[in-house]
Amino acid sequence: MSRLTLAAAASALLAACLPTAAAAQRSPQPVTVVRVGNLFDSEAGRMVGARDILIRGDRVAEVGQALAAPDGATVIDLSGCSVLPGxxxxxxxxxxxxxxxxxxxxxxxxxxxxxxxxxxxxxxxxxxxxxxxxxxxxxxxxxxxxxxxxxxxxxxxxxxxxxxxxxxxxxxxxxxxxxxxxxxxxxxxxxxxxxxxxxxxxxxxxxxxxxxxxxxxxxxxxxxxxxxxxxxxxxxxxxxxxxxxxxxxxxxxxxxxxxxxxxxxxxxxxxxxxxxxxxxxxxxxxxxxxxxxxxxxxxxxxxxxxxxxxxxxxxxxxxxxxxxxxxxxxxxxxxxxxxxxxxxxxxxxxxxxxxxxxxxxxxxxxxxxxxxxxxxxxxxxxxxxxxxGDDALGALRANAWADLLAVEGDPTQGLAPLRSPRLVMKGGRIEAGEASACAG
CATH class of the missing domain: 3.20.20.140 (Metal-dependent hydrolases)
Structure with a gap:
């Protein structure tokens, strides 16, 4: 095998291995559980009561009642607030x-x-x-x-x-x-x-x-x-x-x-x-x-x-x-x-x-x-x-963007609660407000 061919083969092997090595070194996606006092179902257009939202990375993984928090998950208590999609x-x-x-x-x-x-x-x-x-x-x-x-x-x-x-x-x-x-x-x-x-x-x-x-x-x-x-x-x-x-x-x-x-x-x-x-x-x-x-x-x-x-x-x-x-x-x-x-x-x-x-x-x-x-x-x-045209927008359900807004009171009875957001999350990250702002 010529020196040039050997170098090309080594480069190809390195290129093939790099994505695997990079993936192995990536940090695991953060996991968050949000305890919600009253959730707005945007498709139905109504509040549906207390729910839990499991977030993995920047997406919603699951919405349900009394979800168990996975080991190492961050838990955000918004049980004192209503939560809407961003x-x-x-x-x-x-x-x-x-x-x-x-x-x-x-x-x-x-x-x-x-x-x-x-x-x-x-x-x-x-x-x-x-x-x-x-x-x-x-x-x-x-x-x-x-x-x-x-x-x-x-x-x-x-x-x-x-x-x-x-x-x-x-x-x-x-x-x-x-x-x-x-x-x-x-x-x-x-x-x-x-x-x-x-x-x-x-x-x-x-x-x-x-x-x-x-x-x-x-x-x-x-x-x-x-x-x-x-x-x-x-x-x-x-x-x-x-x-x-x-x-x-x-x-x-x-x-x-x-x-x-x-x-x-x-x-x-x-x-x-x-x-x-x-x-x-x-x-x-x-x-x-x-x-x-x-x-x-x-x-x-x-x-x-x-x-x-x-x-x-x-x-x-x-x-x-x-x-x-x-x-x-x-x-x-x-x-x-x-x-x-x-x-x-x-x-x-x-x-x-x-x-x-x-x-x-x-x-x-x-x-x-x-x-x-x-x-x-x-x-x-x-x-x-x-x-x-983005199914991940405008709703809080599995595979949606983890975008949410927490407010005090029921916004379906009047929009005044929107004037004072207690917490804003985009892609699973808190962008405004405090995680403890709506603790029950």
Whole structure:
């Protein structure tokens, strides 16, 4: 055997042995048993009483009653609290903040030039931490994130570099000419192209989907229309986006506000309609028939009062209530017609209490519209998890992510307990609160 052949054989043997050796040296998965006083069954939409949750590593292994703790397991006593799956905000913009009086082109100029990517990602990390501390262990981030900065933040969180929620990111949204920016006669700094992936044909739409998938996108964000622009994607372009996304097994979220654009997107086969402000009952029936989710992004009264608190003249509470009523009516029409609802805050304006508090307050708005607290909680757990296409999300059952939120009181009787989380766990690790916060 030649010296070269001998060296090659030794290298091959070493390569074959290394995975086995590495596996032998890995630390065993941590085992945790959580004693729960009252568990929210997100699929059924009700509290089911005391349960124990056995967690191995970052997943739930078993949920039952009076489970024995394995030798060496950590036991967390939450018998004095109610426990829910970690909450999900399915429409966020971690990398965007639009101040009062700014156009999106102003925001893009500030983000891209004056502050830059590093500052923007650091700001997004701070907002992500706000979601996590409020009990939102997962977010779906839908564009306005520069050149895939949301996916970079997602990677940083997954690698443990910074704390934050589990991110399902889209990268730049697929949009018609101009994106969502106000019409600009010239764009010398290419602000539009740095925030949106402009689609010019069905073949280009398919290529855009493949590029997003290659970069790690978990969802495709599409703009059938892009207010304040008057441009719209063609039916053929939307169909191409959806078919290519299906080939790759990822969902499509469609930003659509007018009934015509919503209907075209639904007929194209999208997974969800974001906003859906001007939607007819006929289109809602079509959504129910096709199993398309609606993500209502209307603020609650609490949020409206906070937003308007800095105005030179704050409108009366009654005027704000009237302004909110159209969104509430739309949500309840959708609910009555059998459309599936998932929570999305779409919070990208400065909000004093923080992004996580805004997502929680959006959930309050669903109850103000007429959903029961339990139905609202389902929108932020079970329904959002199904919409994201990850069976391990939005529920506490075997093989689910070990994401949970502990609160005092019964949140199905009113959402006030969500204002003061006692413990937040993501992937089997305590991220906020104390293990002894809910001891019975």
């Amino acid at each position: 909450l999900i905000d399915a429409h966020t913009h971690l990398l965007l903040e639009q101040r009062d009086g700014e156009g999106l082109s102003d925001v893009a100029a500030r983000d891209q030039a004056a502050q830059g990517d590093v500052y923007r990602v650091l700001s997004g990390a701070r907002r992500g931490r706000q979601y996590l501390e409020a009990g939102f262990t997962t977010v779906r981030d839908l564009g306005n994130s520069g050149g895939y900065l949301d996916l970079m933040l997602e990677r940083g969180i997954n690698d443990g570099l910074v704390p934050g929620p589990r991110i399902y990111g889209s990268g730049p949204g697929l949009a018609p000419a101009g994106g969502q920016m106000e019409p600009m006669p010239v764009d010398p700094h290419h602000l539009v192209g740095a925030e949106y992936r402009i689609v010019v044909s069905p073949d280009d739409a398919r290529a855009a989907v493949r590029d997003a998938v290659a970069r790690g996108a978990d969802v495709i964000k599409m703009y059938p229309e892009a207010t304040p622009q008057r441009t719209r994607m063609s039916v053929a372009e939307m169909a191409a986006v959806v078919s290519e996304a299906r080939r790759h097994g990822i969902p499509v979220a469609a930003h659509a506000t007018s009934d015509a654009a919503i209907r075209e997107a639904v007929e194209a086969g999208v997974t969800s309609i974001e906003h859906g402000y001007q939607i007819s009952d006929g289109t809602l029936r079509l959504m129910a028939e096709k199993g398309v989710w609606l993500v209502p992004t209307d603020p609650s009264l609490e949020m409206a009062l906070e937003f308007s608190s800095t105005w030179p003249q704050q409108p009366p509470r009654e005027e704000l209530e009237r302004h909110l009523q159209a969104g509430r009516d739309r949500l309840m029409r959708a609910h009555r017609l059998g459309v599936r609802i998932a929570l999305g805050s779409d919070l990208y304006f400065p909000y004093g209490p923080g992004r996580g508090a805004g997502a929680r307050a959006t959930l309050d708005g669903y109850v103000e519209a007429g959903l029961t607290p339990a139905q609202a909680l389902q929108a932020a757990t079970w329904e959002a998890g199904r919409m994201l």
